Amino acid sequence: MKTYLDTTPPVCRELSEEDMALVHALQVNGRASFREIADALGVSDQTAARRWTRLRSAGKLRVLGLTDALRLGDSLWIVRTRCTPDAARSLGEAMARRTDTTWVNLTAGGTEITCSVRTRGPGQEEALLLQKLPRTPQVVDVSAHCVLHIFFGRDLGLINKRGPLTPAQVAELAFPAAPGPAADAAPPMALDEGDRHLLDLLARDGRAAPGELAAATGLSTSTVRRRITDLRTDGVLYFDVEYHPDVLQQEFRAALWLEIDPARLAEAGAALATHPGVAFAAATTGTTNLFASVDVPTAQRFYQYLTESVAALPGLRRTATAPLHRTLKGPGPYLPVRT
Structure with a gap:
C-alpha cells in the first residue's frame, strides 16, 4: 500500500531555507493567502505560490483542515496491537484504510502496530478495539489508552519547533485565538x-x-x-501540514510511554511538550499515563535524550520505548496515489 506521501519522483532529504519558511508559514496558518504569506516572508506572492505548487505537486506536503476531537465531544484512543511478524504490515494497511484511524505506525521491530483511533458516539470503539482486532488470528494482544489531555499536538508539530520564522512573523500570520476554555474543558460543539x-x-x-x-x-x-x-x-477546525518523512523527520523515531506520579502529571506533560524532539505529547489512561512521539537524529541521541531530558521529568517512575519503523498513515485521511 502507498500513502499520499509515498510518491515519485523521490524527494530531497532537506528543504531549502526558503521552502522551510513557507512550510512554517502554512503550519501557522494553513488558510493564509499567498499575499499574507508573502508579506510575512518578504517575498512576492507569485514566489510564494510557485514554491507551494512545486512542493505540493512533488508530494512533499499537503495542508489538511482537521477537527479537534475533544472539542466535538469525540474520544481519542492510542491503540497498541501486538501481532505475529508476518501479519503486521497487512493488518496495519487495513487499519490505515479505516476512516477512524490516523497515525498508523509499525513499531517494535515490526511486531506491533500503534495508531490513533477516533470514535464518534457510543459503541464504535467496541467494534474496533474489543471485537475485530482480538478476533484476528494473527493478533497476540490489544491495549487501548484513552487520550485525556493533549500537551502538544493538534495544530502544533515539529515544524513549529524547527521552522525559521521569527516570533514576529508567526504573530503576523497566526489566526486570532478565540477566548474561552480549553478544548477539553469546553462543552462539545x-x-x-x-x-x-x-x-x-x-x-x-x-x-x-x-x-x-x-x-x-x-x-x-x-x-x-x-x-x-x-x-x-470555535476551536473545531485547525490546520496541519502533512509532509513527506524526508522533509523534516530525523533518522530515529520512537514511541515513549511514561509512568508519572499523578500529582506531577500536568507538570511533567508541560515540560515534555517543550522538548525539541517531541512531536506529540498527551496524558492517557493505562499503566502508563503519559505518551509521546519522539523524533531525533540517531539512536545514540535517543539514548542521550532518555538519560538526560526524560530522566529529569518531575515524578517519573518508569519508562517504556518502542522504535517507529514505518508510518502507513499520517494525520489526515488515507488517499491512494493517483496514477
Whole structure:
C-alpha cells in the first residue's frame, strides 16, 4: 500500500531555507493567502505560490483542515496491537484504510502496530478495539489508552519547533485565538451535515478555494467563508501540514510511554511538550499515563535524550520505548496515489 506521501519522483532529504519558511508559514496558518504569506516572508506572492505548487505537486506536503476531537465531544484512543511478524504490515494497511484511524505506525521491530483511533458516539470503539482486532488470528494482544489531555499536538508539530520564522512573523500570520476554555474543558460543539461535508473536504485539501468548496457542498461562497471562520474561531477546525518523512523527520523515531506520579502529571506533560524532539505529547489512561512521539537524529541521541531530558521529568517512575519503523498513515485521511 502507498500513502499520499509515498510518491515519485523521490524527494530531497532537506528543504531549502526558503521552502522551510513557507512550510512554517502554512503550519501557522494553513488558510493564509499567498499575499499574507508573502508579506510575512518578504517575498512576492507569485514566489510564494510557485514554491507551494512545486512542493505540493512533488508530494512533499499537503495542508489538511482537521477537527479537534475533544472539542466535538469525540474520544481519542492510542491503540497498541501486538501481532505475529508476518501479519503486521497487512493488518496495519487495513487499519490505515479505516476512516477512524490516523497515525498508523509499525513499531517494535515490526511486531506491533500503534495508531490513533477516533470514535464518534457510543459503541464504535467496541467494534474496533474489543471485537475485530482480538478476533484476528494473527493478533497476540490489544491495549487501548484513552487520550485525556493533549500537551502538544493538534495544530502544533515539529515544524513549529524547527521552522525559521521569527516570533514576529508567526504573530503576523497566526489566526486570532478565540477566548474561552480549553478544548477539553469546553462543552462539545454540535455540527450539522453541511458542516461535516465541508470539514470532510477540508480534511483532504485544507487550501481548497472557497469556490470549489461551494460547488461541492451546494453552499454559497460567502457561506463557505463564514463557516470556515466560525469553525476556526470555535476551536473545531485547525490546520496541519502533512509532509513527506524526508522533509523534516530525523533518522530515529520512537514511541515513549511514561509512568508519572499523578500529582506531577500536568507538570511533567508541560515540560515534555517543550522538548525539541517531541512531536506529540498527551496524558492517557493505562499503566502508563503519559505518551509521546519522539523524533531525533540517531539512536545514540535517543539514548542521550532518555538519560538526560526524560530522566529529569518531575515524578517519573518508569519508562517504556518502542522504535517507529514505518508510518502507513499520517494525520489526515488515507488517499491512494493517483496514477
